Amino acid sequence: MMRNGTVLSFDFGTKNIGVAIGHKITGIARPLGSFKSNQRSPEWSKIKKILTEWHLDLVVVGLPLNIDGTEQLITVQARKFANRIHGRFGIEIALHDERFSTAEARSHILSRNNRGYRALKKSNIDAVSAVIILESWFRQQL
Template sequence: MISSFKLVLGFDYGTRQIGVAVGQPVTGQARELCILKAQNGVPDWSKVESLLKEWQPDALVVGLPLNMDGTSSEMSTRAEKFARRLNGRFNLPVYTYDERLTTYEAKGVRLAQGQRDGYRERPVDALAAAMLLEGWLTAQAETVKPEPPQENA
């Protein structure tokens, strides 16, 4: 499954903006791509379509902002709905991935880079998308381990 993927887009879902990242399973790395504006969690679908036409991903990953105890939150329910809409509109495989604390971690990265505030001017959503996508790529690579060679008896 993932071994046939060349390119994957990741989405950090939010009600006002959605971070987007691009990653490659072969390298296990992802990078920030852009931030899509959203109105109450609904993006401009024509912009999503343009991104998909430009990048031609094999699959999409949507982060699920679960509660710290692993239970669903209102936002994770909305993110799941967004994932279903992506699948329904664009007929691509869509996976969800636990993205607890990625926005917090992304803010930590920006803080280490010298950003003290101003997350509205320089949002972290695309960086959070890259972090969750790298997490998903790593998890997929760990589940697809090659079998050790069999010794002939």
């Protein structure tokens, strides 16, 4: 059950994790940036700081599926990441299909920035992907 409607999303990756924040009432999200990760362990201290700062109702984790909807190795890793967030912090988790979010993020960045391909830094792409994942999740809740 949502109390204040604040929702965070993660675009999970084995090297970087994008983060976005949004509100269920508006259905709009904004990027919070990204941070480094590795396959064994993300920076849990950064995750804890974000979760504590925003007083969230829910965390949405992007679920990276193949184009045909089947799972791949990183899908399992994203599920594990989501389960660890729930286990460590007790916050409700939702998984959301993130197919094509990275391609959409690249397109979005290029269309809104006159710096061209120089604007396509990995950290920008991951954060915008997290926005796309969260706004897609909001639309699905209608």
